[in-house]
Amino acid sequence: DGGITQSPKYLFRKEGQNVTLSCEQNLNHDAMYWYRQDPGQGLRLIYYSQIVNDFQKGDIAEGYSVSREKKESFPLTVTSAQKNPTAFYLCASSMGFRGGEETQYFGPGTRLLVL
Amino acid sequence: AQSVTQLDSHVSVSEGTPVLLRCNYSSSYSPSLFWYVQHPNKGLQLLLKYTSAATLVKGINGFEAEFKKSETSFHLTKPSAHMSDAAEYFCVVSDSEGGGGTSYGKLTFGQGTILTVHP
Numbered sequence: 106d107g108g109i110t111q112s113p114k115y116l117f118r119k120e121g122q123n124v125t126l127s128c129e130q131n132l133n134h135d136a137m138y139w140y141r142q143d144p145g146q147g148l149r150l151i152y153y154s155q156i157v158n159d160f161q162k163g164d165i166a167e168g169y170s171v172s173r174e175k176k177e178s179f180p181l182t183v184t185s186a187q188k189n190p191t192a193f194y195l196c197a198s199s200m201g202f203r204g205g206e207e208t209q210y211f212g213p214g215t216r217l218l219v220l
Numbered sequence: 221a222q223s224v225t226q227l228d229s230h231v232s233v234s235e236g237t238p239v240l241l242r243c244n245y246s247s248s249y250s251p252s253l254f255w256y257v258q259h260p261n262k263g264l265q266l267l268l269k270y271t272s273a274a275t276l277v278k279g280i281n282g283f284e285a286e287f288k289k290s291e292t293s294f295h296l297t298k299p300s301a302h303m304s305d306a307a308e309y310f311c312v313v314s315d316s317e318g319g320g321g322t323s324y325g326k327l328t329f330g331q332g333t334i335l336t337v338h339p
Contacts, residue, residue: 109263111263145229145331145332146331146332147224147310147328147329147330147331147332148264148310148327148329149329150326150327193261195263195264197264207252207314207327208254208266208269209327210266211256211263211264211265212263213262213263214261214262214263216261
């Protein structure tokens with residue numbers, strides 16, 4: 106099956122702990138994105154990457170970090186500096202701007218909860 | 221700058237009656253517009269998209285939307301609601317600066333409209 110997978114489905118974080126959310130895609134997309142969703146709000150962009158080994162901050166990057174070592178993978182680390190990490194995290198991918206198609210396709214999400 | 225306003229946070233309809241979810245946008249460029257649907261604790265699924273072709277766009281599951289530039293609107297409709305349509309719907313705008321180039325086509329999301337369908 107082609108698509109985007111995120112793991113785990115639920116993740117618990119203790120105070121002062123860094124946690125990493127996984128995002129993998131087999132769509133051969135160049136661009137990948139991380140969003141945060143809070144109740145009653147739309148999605149807010151955390152980081153995005155248009156190509157391997159390159160990424161850019163989105164609107165709410167503080168307290169988060171990413172890497173893009175492989176085209177298929179774009180993991181997100183929620184650091185201890187993120188004081189309010191409880192949210193639903195969504196990963197997305199698109200063909201990328203060189204493909205002239207910006208439609209983004211979303212994974213199933215990871216819900217992060219703080220213990 | 222671009223923005224999206226979904227005019228209703230909640231819409232409630234009876235099964236078999238029409239659905240109307242309202243969306244207004246603003247954009248500095250010729251926008252691309254999308255509607256996504258999200259069922260509880262799931263990711264977003266693309267319903268339909270407008271990218272400067274036909275102004276009436278047909279999507280999946282019987283949904284359609286009409287791009288009205290003069291009204292800066294992109295309302296989502298369906299003639300007859302089904303119980304399975306109950307979900308949250310997001311209107312999204314992308315100002316991709318006319319397509320091509322090196323800039324990223326940033327998506328701006330509306331706040332969402334929760335659709336409830338009663339038997």
